[in-house]
Amino acid sequence: MTKAGGAALRPFFFGTARHRLFGLAGEPVGNDTGRGLLICPPFADEMNRARSTLRLLAACAAQAGFRPLLCDLYGTGDSDGDLADASWGGWLDDLTAAAAWLSERGNRKLAVVALRSGALLANDLFPGRLPRPDKLVLWQPHLAGKYVLQDLLRTRVAAAAAAGGRESVSGLRDQLSRGTALEASGYAITPSLAASLDQAMLEPAIASAAKTAVWIEVVSEPNIPLRPAAAQFLEHCLQHTAPVAAKMVVDPPFWATTETTVGAASVSAIMNCLQDNP
């Protein structure tokens, strides 16, 4: 059992015998709201750095009467499999299984919180693959998977440079497009995963994928505007699909800091959004 400033979380495995996924779930405390909370996790180092914040969110959600589920996708964290065998489509199946686990426990309503590249996974799950969630929180989302891939490849280029070698992101991309897998800061990147990341996009349809969609933007101090690309995306949603309320929250960039930091203000803003009944 782990306790992190909220209700206790229970570690367990779900899925099938050959495809076990590690999950951390919370039992709703007090008044069970009948609402499940599916957390769509980020990828690679961003997930490692964000882990404590996501646990805090799960613990606070259970405390507020939700049933949260935070899981490691296939080939990552404590789940079965190697990253070299993982695929984007497989991860969508994993999150679908996680949502099914929640609904089997009688959670009639679903809230979804998607952090960083988790939002790109959510983009491919909603609308369509899963019932329409009540609430969807896009938390400092990546706008395109190509940047996720680029950052991973850059860590390899930087490590090579530090060791006196010379590599380039474009060279590594060529290697992937020729069908050769590679490793970047300890993560196996297959050509197919790279291709999926390159295609992954946050699309305006996500704005109408839930009854209420909220955007949480983490900034370092008050009065800092939205990232330019985020502002552009939200304007596009407003014009073409549905408005998404953006909430600015002052927190450290906990998914990026080398020392572990916790996005406590984000968690509390997200809990406010989840508990707010429009």
Added chain:
Amino acid sequence: MVEQQVRSILRDTLQLGARADRLGPDSALMGAIAELDSMAVVTVIAAIEEQCGIVVEDDEISAETFATFGSLVAFVTSKAPHP
């Protein structure tokens, strides 16, 4: 504005605290700030791209760019979209 953005990105991603406030144009970065290793450079660049809305090319990620606070600010300013 750019200087302020770069300062807060360094402060936040490297967790520099008040040390970030003391950075002047000639303050050395690479080699002088222990937190700024090659991996941290990637994190800082990603944050600059996201928050400043610019694209950094591969060969621009160099020791010269990260030599001093002033050189980094000058680099971001040169890339920033002009209104």
